[in-house]
């Protein structure tokens with residue numbers, strides 16, 4: 145994987161770059177639709193490519209390992225082939241899901257024992273196994289097996305947690321650097337900075353992660369319930385330490401406002417379930433603010449979702465019709481709302497990139513941040 149920089153914003157730490165992977169180029173800042181179990185829910189791969197030009201999507205080790213399982217994925221020739229997606233894929237290591245999804249789990253030095261949320265079967269994820277699994281899935285960018293420090297937690301717990309994450313990272317690097325890709329194209333391992341909301345621990349973790357000299361770096365342990373100001377403060381501390389010549393990926397972030405504020409702090413890559421998950425509940429993100437399409441006010445509003453949008457669904461779907469679909473829990477409602485939100489997120493980061501290149505990002509960001517939170 146390679147990363148090149150095209151522009152730095154003069155009034156912030158925002159930058160425009162290009163990540164080059166075996167499955168194609170990604171212009172940054174970028175938003176990565178979450179396709180946890182090998183599908184971006186309610187959206188077809190063709191729409192991702194042709195309608196919203198998504199450059200990279202996410203898969204998740206925990207989910208894919210449990211279903212469809214490693215045997216099927218290997219026999220398919222990896223996740224790209226299995227789902228019919230020939231652009232880049234990033235997989236998270238499963239560390240987060242083991243905490244958020246599985247019922248009972250035990251965390252030991254060796255790894256994490258957990259019980260599947262699907263059939264209760266018992267499993268052990270070690271740093272080594274998380275690498276082997278991601279080799280079998282075959283994503284272009286894979287994540288280290290870490291402990292996403294829960295929030296809130298006391299200083300002692302956070303300090304112990306980063307030590308474990310750092311020891312596990314060494315084991316991930318050792319395993320990754322002594323195994324080969326399974327499907328003939330290169331994969332890249334990103335380490336993950338932790339440290340909860342404690343500045344000194346964030347500095348310590350960021351310095352350790354930077355010292356590993358990997359091709360890209362991730363910021364974890366945020367967007368876990370902490371106030372936005374804490375998220376920004378920790379992101380700023382970490383971005384000032386992570387090398388500028390490597391891409392920075394802030395995991396699980398966030399709202400449109402979170403994304404713009406973190407781009408200004410030097411973050412290049414984002415993923416979040418909000419545009420997909422909230423779409424299914426009728427929450428639409430637009431360039432003028434947020435629409436709750438279930439609200440009665442849209443009942444007889446026959447204007448298009450977004451007349452200025454280049455997305456076909458935005459032009460031909462009225463607010464009234466989408467309200468009807470979402471209210472009736474029609475599948476088409478989820479499809480249109482999800483496609484709209486993902487198109488908006490990708491439009492937003494593309495606009496940010498263009499403003500960074502033209503040197504207008506700072507003004508534009510401050511204007512947008514005032515609008516994007518409006519309840520329409």
Ligand SMILES: CNc1nc2c(CC[C@H]3O[C@@H](OC)[C@H](O)[C@@H]3O)c3nc(N)[nH]c(=O)c3cc2[nH]1
Pocket residue numbers: 178180202203204235236237238239240241287288290291292293336363364365366367368395396397415416417
């Ligand atoms: C929502 N906030 C948030 N998500 C986070 C994720 C999961 C993202 C992954 O989880 C799934 O979305 C919930 C998708 O598959 C995505 O790739 C994290 N994963 C790891 N390994 N370490 C972290 O510190 C971490 C922090 C997060 N904060």
